Amino acid sequence: MRIAAPDILLELDGRTFSLRPSLGAAIRLAYRYDSFTHVMKGVAEGRIGVIANVIAETSARPLSEVRAALAPPLNRCLFPAIEACVAVITALTDLGGNDGESGNTGTPMSFTDAYQHLFEVACGAIGWTADAALSATPAQIIIAYKGRVELLKAIFGSAEDEAPKAPHFERDEEGFAALRAMSLSGANGGA
Known part of the structure; x- marks a missing residue:
């Protein structure tokens, strides 16, 4: 857990998106998808709608602009977008529960x-x-x-x-490990 983690920069179709894992973005994504498991699965599967929503929510840029940036041939932009989404989802779900600190005895x-x-x-x-x-x-x-x-x-x-x-x-560490592995190996079909 980092107090001042830098924003995640994503370059798509000549546009730079600065992704910030804010509480507001986390709340909107959690409500839209009911759980981050659905968000992770959508990103891992390369679903453009989920990826675009993650980028739009964390960059404060209009969804239409994000979709336009994702429109070029997907083989050029899907892998960097998935990689950035994995990084931002990891930051959004890093709530200190699995870092070995004592005191995590709540419900x-x-x-x-x-x-x-x-x-x-x-x-x-x-x-x-x-x-x-x-x-x-x-x-x-x-x-x-x-x-x-x-x-x-x-x-x-x-x-x-x-x-x-x-x-x-509690964070689904197994799910995150699978998502990271898929995004790094290019198993999503977009790499």
């Missing part, structure tokens, strides 16, 4: 619920505006929350058994 939840919880934390516990929360990456919100908890502990003190427990986010 497992869906990504839709996790993103709603992150929005609540950003606007409630941290005190950010809704726009700031939706523009931040999930990793930035999680790290800011940890900092806020540390600040409150320093000010008010805290017994270890009273420390708030972070929710536990």
